[in-house]
Amino acid sequence: LRDVTKIPSEDLPTYFTLPFHAYEAGNIGWAPAFEADSAAVTVHAPIFDADAKEMKPEGDEQMRMSFLDAAKQLAKAMGSNVHDGSGAVDAVDVGCSTGRSAAMLRASLGSGAFVRGVDLSAHFLAVACSNQESGKGLFQKAN
Numbered sequence: 001l002r003d004v005t006k007i008p009s010e011d012l013p014t015y016f017t018l019p020f021h022a023y024e025a026g027n028i029g030w031a032p033a034f035e036a037d038s039a040a041v042t043v044h045a046p047i048f049d050a051d052a053k054e055m056k057p058e059g060d061e062q063m064r065m066s067f068l069d070a071a072k073q074l075a076k077a078m079g080s081n082v083h084d085g086s087g088a089v090d091a092v093d094v095g096c097s098t099g100r101s102a103a104m105l106r107a108s109l110g111s112g113a114f115v116r117g118v119d120l121s122a123h124f125l126a127v128a129c130s131n132q133e134s135g136k137g138l139f140q141k142a143n
Contacts, residue, residue, distance in 0.1 A: 012120060033123040036098045037131075064101050068108045093117045099128030 017026040044060035046053065056062075080089065089109055093102040096117030106115040119125050 033127045
């Protein structure tokens with residue numbers, strides 16, 4: 001992983017450095033970045049169970065795919081052909097975290113798509129870059 005441990009705190013919004021869940025130093029740093037993917041899968045596991053009692057491992061993917069389906073419908077309504085996976089398109093995932101949605105977006109848009117993931121946390125971006133497999137995409141720190 002890239003060395004991003006020296007990030008000026010004055011560049012971050014205050015809420016990043018306030019205690020958040022189990023993170024006394026806020027939702028910034030290696031611990032939140034390394035735990036984000038497992039937390040997302042756990043939190044989203046019961047989403048598609050009507051009673052929210054059953055933990056479904058595919059809940060995270062289903063939640064993200066429902067968003068991507070809506071985005072593709074919007075793109076189609078705006079005259080784009082990305083809904084069939086053949087159109088070249090540039091997309092931005094703002095607040096991309098560890099890149100889970102960006103990777104799914106890139107896969108769902110087809111081989112001509114380029115997805116840029118942007119996040120304020122260089123720690124989350126380092127994890128996103130590490131998670132990224134082959135494919136078109138770029139993750140960068142927002143200013």
